[in-house]
Structures are given as structure tokens and as C-alpha cells.
Amino acid sequence: MREFGYQRAYDVSGAVALLDGDPDARFLGGGTNLVDLMKTGVERPALLVDVRELPLNRVESTPDGGLRIGATVTNSDLAAHPEVRRRYPALAQAVLAGASGQLRNMATVGGNLLQRTRCGYFADVTSPCNKRVPGSGCPAVEGEHHNHAVLGASDHCVATHPSDMGVALAAFDAVVAYETADGPGEVPLADFYLPVGETPHLETVLPPGALITGVTLPPAPVAAVSRYRKVRERASYAFAIGSIAAALDVHDGRVREVRLAFGAVASRPWRARAAERVLTGAPADAETFAAAADAELARAKPLPHNGYKVTLMRNLVVAVLSELAEEATR
Amino acid sequence: MPPSTSSDLTLSVNGEKYTLTVDHRTTLLDALRERLDMTGTKKGCDQGQCGACTVLVDGRRSVSCLQLAVAAEGREITTIEGVAEGGELHPVQQAFLDLDGYQCGYCTPGQICSAIAVLEEHAAGWPSAATGDVRPEAGPPPLTPEEIRERMSGNLCRCGAYVSIVQAVARAAEAKEAAA
Numbered sequence: 001m002r003e004f005g006y007q008r009a010y011d012v013s014g015a016v017a018l019l020d021g022d023p024d025a026r027f028l029g030g031g032t033n034l035v036d037l038m039k040t041g042v043e044r045p046a047l048l049v050d051v052r053e054l055p056l057n058r059v060e061s062t063p064d065g066g067l068r069i070g071a072t073v074t075n076s077d078l079a080a081h082p083e084v085r086r087r088y089p090a091l092a093q094a095v096l097a098g099a100s101g102q103l104r105n106m107a108t109v110g111g112n113l114l115q116r117t118r119c120g121y122f123a124d125v126t127s128p129c130n131k132r133v134p135g136s137g138c139p140a141v142e143g144e145h146h147n148h149a150v151l152g153a154s155d156h157c158v159a160t161h162p163s164d165m166g167v168a169l170a171a172f173d174a175v176v177a178y179e180t181a182d183g184p185g186e187v188p189l190a191d192f193y194l195p196v197g198e199t200p201h202l203e204t205v206l207p208p209g210a211l212i213t214g215v216t217l218p219p220a221p222v223a224a225v226s227r228y229r230k231v232r233e234r235a236s237y238a239f240a241i242g243s244i245a246a247a248l249d250v251h252d253g254r255v256r257e258v259r260l261a262f263g264a265v266a267s268r269p270w271r272a273r274a275a276e277r278v279l280t281g282a283p284a285d286a287e288t289f290a291a292a293a294d295a296e297l298a299r300a301k302p303l304p305h306n307g308y309k310v311t312l313m314r315n316l317v318v319a320v321l322s323e324l325a326e327e328a329t330r
Numbered sequence: 331m332p333p334s335t336s337s338d339l340t341l342s343v344n345g346e347k348y349t350l351t352v353d354h355r356t357t358l359l360d361a362l363r364e365r366l367d368m369t370g371t372k373k374g375c376d377q378g379q380c381g382a383c384t385v386l387v388d389g390r391r392s393v394s395c396l397q398l399a400v401a402a403e404g405r406e407i408t409t410i411e412g413v414a415e416g417g418e419l420h421p422v423q424q425a426f427l428d429l430d431g432y433q434c435g436y437c438t439p440g441q442i443c444s445a446i447a448v449l450e451e452h453a454a455g456w457p458s459a460a461t462g463d464v465r466p467e468a469g470p471p472p473l474t475p476e477e478i479r480e481r482m483s484g485n486l487c488r489c490g491a492y493v494s495i496v497q498a499v500a501r502a503a504e505a506k507e508a509a510a
Contacts, residue, residue: 001355003335003353003354003355004333004335004354004355005332005333005334005335005354006333006337006354006398006400006401007333008401028398028401030396031396031397031398031401032378032393032396035357035396035397035398036377036378036396039376039377040377046332046333047333048354048398050401052401076390076451076456079456079457079464080454080455080456080457082466085457085464085465085466086465086466086467089463089464089465092457092464093459093464096457096458096459096461096464097459099484100381100483100484100485101391101444101447101448101451101481101482101484102378102381102384102391102392102393102444102484103378103393103396103484105387105390105391105392105447106392106393106396106397235479235480235483236459236479236480236483237483237484
């Protein structure tokens with residue numbers, strides 16, 4: 001591991017100033033991803049600015065009935081928070097589906113959004129990887145890709161974003177707030193991650209040196225009936241091979257409002273807007289749910305070894321929406 | 331001038347203060363084992379995947395292999411060496427002994443530190459991925475074997491002593507409830 005400096009920040013402007021836009025410096029949250037990547041040499045920062053002491057560790061109700069979640073709130077505290085569990089149960093479920101109790105105690109909301117892909121070629125510094133070394137190639141396209149993207153990928157990179165939390169945040173229209181030396185800014189999570197295209201090494205729209213300060217969830221009564229379901233290769237403590245965050249409101253047998261997002265199928269949490277358009281106003285039945293899934297997955301471009309994900313996601317949509325429809329009309 | 335790559339710091343471990351100079355690359359795990367000679371905390375995978383290095387940081391279980399020592403300054407660290415009180419084993423330690431919650435024993439310190447925290451998290455009403463209804467109105471879930479397996483899933487046991495581990499955690503939970 002490369003030697004590095006360490007500074008602890010106690011206020012937001014101080015943290016941004018300590019980092020000073022240095023491309024060789026990184027903010028350190030829980031360290032569950034960054035420290036691991038430093039051990040393997042994927043990340044080689046010269047300076048870490050520790051942000052765990054920043055006063056950003058609260059979950060607060062907003063006047064309009066939404067929630068503001070500080071960037072250093074741990075995954076554990078987010079999932080345990082009564083208002084998260086009451087108003088956005090799928091968000092609590094998504095967080096609880098990720099990692100282990102130990103890692104959830106360490107990991108932070110800001111870090112979760114900026115965690116890197118778990119693609120094996122990205123993690124292996126002896127392999128080419130367009131995300132790690134731009135222009136070096138993507139061995140996954142012809143190689144090991146059974147858990148890679150089927151939506152929104154390119155020939156340059158087929159890696160997935162590994163977050164569970166982010167999938168629920170995407171479904172609930174989260175807005176990311178950040179601070180820069182020039183002042184604060186915010187961006188909807190839907191626009192936070194850049195398209196893969198030819199530049200998979202550029203992952204977010206955050207300005208250089210920006211610090212995520214929090215995430216705001218607008219009020220969403222529909223989220224009260226919501227669910228996160230994660231499919232993985234073992235029962236617990238594994239990344240998803242496919243996941244879904246869904247919320248549903250049914251009135252007179254028809255879908256009044258729906259939220260749908262997919263995980264582990266794209267380079268970002270994938271909001272399924274094409275499916276939502278098919279669902280809204282349509283009969284709340286399995287036939288509609290399947291048609292909605294097909295509308296979203298029509299754009300899927302599976303590789304030789306991950307075509308199962310298309311079937312998996314279709315089945316997940318039908319199963320989870322059917323359960324929610326029953327719950328919504330109970 | 332490049333920033334200093336080492337720091338003088340004070341770590342608070344099991345109620346005692348230790349002053350040392352560390353290279354910033356030093357993890358809490360390595361500081362405990364190599365610098366403070368507390369070898370109860372074990373190094374398994376060293377990449378946050380096995381849980382052998384679990385300690386309590388400010389009362390919360392954490393993997394010490396992904397925790398930088400320099401970032402642990404100011405926090406209260408509890409290791410397996412510090413969980414017994416006044417010569418009396420912690421109820422979780424006693425339950426692991428009574429029910430053979432181990433085979434080779436290498437993962438055991440991490441399992442026990444993790445289980446101690448599991449009981450605290452459950453007592454605080456935290457749901458888990460095995461909890462059917464996470465809404466607060468549903469109340470805390472009973473600590474069933476399914477709940478214990480999910481909550482302990484961050485601790486791997488290569489000997490496969492899971493059956494006894496789950497029983498030991500359940501026994502310790504009963505003892506805790508009886509004492510409350």
C-alpha cells in the first residue's frame with residue numbers, strides 16, 4: 001500500500017478545504033470499500049480526509065413529510081430508524097440486505113453511493129480494465145461476466161453498481177446534496193451516475209473535490225407499501241445477482257401509483273420508468289406486471305453468460321408487484 | 331511539503347489507554363495484534379469478508395481489518411480480551427463453551443464479539459433481513475434461529491460449527507432475557 005497522509009475533518013467546509021480538490025486525495029467514511037481497494041492497490045491515495053466526525057450523522061424529517069439523511073449516517077442507523085422503516089420500508093429492507101452487521105455499522109450513506117463495482121477484473125490490478133485504466137480494455141465482455149450488466153452497458157464496460165441502498169433511493173426519487181469550495185449543490189440520484197459509454201472511469205456528475213453531505217427523500221405516501229427483494233447466490237452476506245425495489249398503490253383494481261427500480265443489472269441503480277409507464281392506470285394483475293417487465297427489459301442486451309438475469313428480473317417484477325398488490329388491497 | 335504518513339495516537343482498548351506511533355497504513359487489527367500484543371482478535375481474510383477480526387468500536391461490532399488504527403483514535407475499543415468481567419466469563423462466552431460453539435476456535439473471538447453485539451442490536455429493536463415486517467409498529471422480531479443465522483452471517487466458520495453457534499447465541503439471549 002502506498003504511504004498516505006491522514007487528516008480528520010470536523011466541519012464540512014473544513015473537509016472540502018483539506019481535500020482541496022486534490023485528485024490524489026480521498027474522503028474516508030467507514031472505509032469498508034476504500035481501505036479494501038487500497039490494500040489491493042486499486043486505490044492509491046496520497047491523502048485521506050476522514051469525514052466520520054462531521055455533523056452529518058442525523059436522519060431528520062423535512063417540513064413536507066420527506067426525510068433528510070446525513071452523509072455520515074451509518075447503514076445500521078439508517079435501517080434502524082423508525083421513520084425510515086415506517087415511511088420507506090423498502091429502503092430499510094434494502095440496507096439490511098446489504099453486507100453484514102459489522103460492515104453496516106461502519107459504512108456510511110455517502111460512501112454507499114460512491115462505492116466501486118465488485119467486478120473481478122476491476123479489483124485485479126494485473127487485469128486490463130477500462131474503469132481502472134482507461135483504454136486498457138474490458139476482459140469481462142468475453143470473459144467472466146455471469147454477474148455483469150444487462151441494461152445500459154457498453155462494449156467498454158459491463159460492470160454493475162453493487163449498492164442495495166441505492167436501488168431503493170432511486171425508486172423514491174432521492175436527491176443527493178454535496179458541498180464544494182464554491183458552495184453547495186444538489187442533483188437527483190437519477191442524474192447522479194453518468195452513462196457508461198466510452199468513459200466508464202467517469203462514474204458520477206460530482207464536481208472534483210465535492211463532498212456528499214446528504215440525501216433527501218421527497219415525501220412518497222406510495223412508499224408505505226413497498227418492498228425490496230434481493231436474489232443472490234447464497235442466503236445472506238453476498239452481493240445481488242438481481243434485486244428490485246418496488247412500491248405500489250392500487251385503487252379500484254388499477255395501479256394508481258408505482259415505483260420500480262432494479263439492482264445488479266446496470267452500472268447504476270436502474271429506475272424502471274418504461275415499466276412504470278405501462279403499469280400506471282392499468283389493471284393490477286400478473287398480466288400487466290409481466291407486460292411492464294417486458295417493456296423495461298426489451299432494452300436488455302445480455303451477454304452469453306448473464307441472460308438469466310432478464311428472466312430473473314421479469315419474475316421478480318411479477319412476484320413482488322403481485323405481493324404488493326395483495327398488501328395494498330388488504 | 332507532503333503530509334506526514336505516520337501519527338502519534340492514543341488508542342483506548344478495554345478501558346486502558348495505549349500511546350503509540352503508527353504508520354497510517356496500519357489497520358486496527360494489526361495495531362492490536364502486532365503492537366499491543368492482543369492476539370485474541372484474529373486475522374482471517376484481511377478484506378472484510380470473514381468476520382474473524384470482529385471487535386466492538388463504541389459498542390458496535392466492526393471488522394478491525396478495514397478500520398485504520400489512526401481513524402480509531404477517540405473511540406472505545408473492546409476486544410475478546412475485554413468482554414469478561416471480574417474473572418467471570420461473559421454469558422455469550424459461557425454459552426459457546428457449554429454448547430461447543432466452535433471446533434478449531436480460530437473464528438470464535440470474532441463470533442463471540444459479534445454475538446454480544448447481536449444481542450444488543452436485537453434488544454434495541456433493530457430489524458434484520460430475516461424480519462418479515464420491518465415497520466416499527468410490527469414490534470421487535472423474536473430472535474428465532476433464522477434471525478440469528480441472518481444476524482451472524484458476517485462471521486464465517488470454516489469448520490462449519492454453525493449449528494452449535496446458533497444454539498449458543500440463542501442460549502445467551504435467553505440468559506440475557508432472564509437476567510433483565
